[in-house]
Each structure stands twice: as structure tokens, then as C-alpha cells.
Amino acid sequence: MAKSALSGKASRQELKPQIRILFRKAIAMGPGKADLLRAIDDTGSISAAARQMEMSYRRAWLLVDTMNQAFKAPVVATLTGGKAGGGAAVTEFGKEVLKRYSAMEAKASASVARELRGFADLMNGD
Amino acid sequence: MAKSALSGKASRQELKPQIRILFRKAIAMGPGKADLLRAIDDTGSISAAARQMEMSYRRAWLLVDTMNQAFKAPVVATLTGGKAGGGAAVTEFGKEVLKRYSAMEAKASASVARELRGFADLMNGD
DNA sequence: TTTCGTTATGTTTATATAAATATAGCGATA
């Protein structure tokens, strides 16, 4: 077990600020949905993205549906049928949403990075 | 302060970044726990704070317990017995935790306030 | 026209979370 040298940094990994954008009660955009969008952009399909993220297709589809409903335009466009069965792509609009969200997340995190490190010292190990 | 200003707006209010500090799987500190600490500080007891926040005493106690276990020192100190039945107080340490958390929340929010307004324009009404 | 993997959705089952209820123990003070 890694002990003294790592005891600080390894633990800090779980101590992170999260930014979630709410839409009514549902989370319209957050870390998980951003990851899913990136996976869809990577793989070209919801199901492949789901496999990559080790979640059920149904769950991934529901997350996509939530996003598509929350925003003024679809963030993911889908195609059904065809040799490959269909597919999905992050729309240009979706890429803009993702880009802006990622930027906000990074900026907010950076803005409190120092304070967060100090805060971690108030917490128990691990 | 009673609950009254919850009537009309809530439009952009639900579209806010939230900062949560995670500890293992449980949330060590977040908006709800911060509110609870403030209510305990206001009222001098967990049960009065729970009533004020309209949650069960049990739930409030569990939240306090989570916090007390997550931090190096108790954020809430309790007393049992006595004429008033006992009571609870936010410790000096707890006040420091709350202060630092609140500062981080405010700073992070402010840092992305402008971007967030623009982001809201990408979302559907309400 | 058959095949294929995907989208899209429904249904059922399991798990996790929250709420509701109950109650023991405390101890200053009246």
C-alpha cells in the first residue's frame, strides 16, 4: 500500500468541485453527460459510447434524451437503419455546448484550486 | 427567516453551478449541508434546524454525522440532556469549514457568471 | 429480400435512498 509519499495527492483526486447545470429538476449538463458526449463523438454511436463507458445503452440513451430536451437544439443527432444499424453524432450545436461547459468547468476549478487544496487539509485521510 | 421568497422567480435561479466537495462516495460538503450548518448555528439545535429546513430530524442528524466523520474534527458539537433537552452548535472548526466552503462557492460562481449567462441562452425556457 | 447493428422504447426486477415511526438515554432545573 502506498503510504506516506502519496497519501496527500492520491486522496485529493476524489476531492474535486463539480459543476452541474440544472434544467428544472434534471441535470442538463454535468461531468457525466460531458463524458458521454465525448464518447459519442469518439465512437459515432450511442451504444458504442455506452459500452466504452460501461453503462447500459438505455441509460446512455436517456441521458442523451435529457440533454436534447433541455437545450434549444439537439446536442446529438441520430440515424436509424443502414448496414451499420445507424449511428449518432454530436451536432455542431452540441460541440458548442460541450466546449462552453468544459471551459466553465475548467475555469471554475482553476479559480478555487488553491483554496481547495487548503480545504482538503481539513478533511480526514483517503 | 420564514419561507416566502420562493414564489415567482426561480427562472435563472435553477440554472446555477454547484460546487460539491466529495469524500469517498459521500458528499462531505455541498449547498445543502452548508445550509444545514447555518440553520444549526441559527437555532442551536439539530432538531430545530431540521424543522426550519423542513426535513426529518433523522435526515439532518445523518447529514451532520457524515460531516463530522469526513472532517478531521467535528463541525457540530452536541449536548444531550438538560432542561432544553440538549442542543447543538457549530464548532469554531465548523465555522471555518463553512466559511471556506462558502468562499469557494462564491468565488467559483463569480468566475463563470458571465459564461453561465451565455450558456443559459442555449437552453430551453424556464 | 435477407441480414445486420443500431435507435428507440416498454416492462420487469433489483437496489438504493428517503420517509415514517418508535424509543432509549440524557441531565439541568423546577
Add this chain to the structure above:
DNA sequence: TATCGCTATATTTATATAAACATAACGAAA
């Protein structure tokens, strides 16, 4: 020493969330 409201915890019930399973529809390509 009897009372009071609170802390602390256990137990049960209800609800919400997630997982698991199933299946129809699609349409380009073989």
C-alpha cells in the same frame, strides 16, 4: 426526583432510481 425537549439510534415502510431484459422499427448493403 419528575419533567422536558433534544440527541442518538433502530426498525419498518414507501418511494425513487438504476439495472436487466425484451423487442419493434429502421434501411443500407450484400
